[in-house]
Amino acid sequence: MSLDSPVSRRLLSEEVFHRLRDSIVRGELVPGEKVKDGELAERLGLSRTPVREALARLTEIGLVEAKPGVYTRVTTLNRRDVEKTLAVLRSLDQLAVETAVPVMTERDLRLMREANRDFERAVADNDTTAALAADDRFHAVPLAAADNPVLSRIVEQLHPQIHRILYRKFSTLLGGRNTIEHHDRLVDVCAGGDARAAGELSGAHWSELGGHINRLFDTNQLTEPTDR
Structure with missing residues (x-):
């Protein structure tokens, strides 16, 4: 709207x-x-x-x-603040996945797979809005399964700070096959019941995203004029 x-x-x-x-x-x-x-x-x-x-x-x-x-x-895009936000989100997402895996159901795994297929279609269509919505649905499944209202509330507060970077630089940060394949691997590991491995895989993806964002800062692609 x-x-x-x-x-x-x-x-x-x-x-x-x-x-x-x-x-x-x-x-x-x-x-x-x-x-x-x-x-x-x-x-x-x-x-x-x-x-x-x-x-x-x-x-x-x-x-x-x-x-x-x-x-x-x-708020201006500040590398130090973004790094801090990413560090917190990485830890929270890893906690959510590790907590969720032991209690995840076949329905949860199906919802994750469906969200990733929607994500894949949105990437093919170069539809950033639909892709980010599908990515949110994918990660919302283990977050909901973890059943920790405090965790959910903090993640909800922090996500928009990173989403505004993802929205502007989607093709660079999430638009390749890498994210789709990461999602598929994460579902497989969750299905196998290895909570620690699933958490580590999720954390590694956040670290990779942080590296991509740092390169955008290095090349001044995340700066904006402040005199508007």
Whole structure:
């Protein structure tokens, strides 16, 4: 849904939060871009209150940063911050997989395989939005099976910080056969019941992703102007 589409009067702050979060992930609001509650409220046809509440939540999860009296802007892409986020996500995902494997069902494995086939089709169609949605569904299966609400909540908060990089550089980071093959291997290891090996395989994939992102920083492909 476009950022400019009218917002219903129900759960305004929640809807604005999701709308702005998705706009940041998709790059409609770019790193360093200044955001003003009054302008956003006018675009959305709302009062400033739900917009301010949404911006406060986005600040809490690291997608917006504010310097009182100077600016409120989309958080810039900082290598050090990205590395820290990736390190936490790698550990959390590894924990989720290791916890999930002993209790995973045939249905769980089937859902992972189906999500990976959807991912493969989206890659072939060069459909970034569908590919990332399928990738999310794939990783959501062991996360749900782990049945740890605290783990799920933290992962949900951190994912958008990495998704906005994946969205912009999908073909470089996830668009090759490597991710599809990694998913297939992970399902096979999960099916074999080796929780430790599955966790290590998942962690290795996150480390590989971190290496790719570092190379993008090295070649200045993740920098944006900050004077918008």
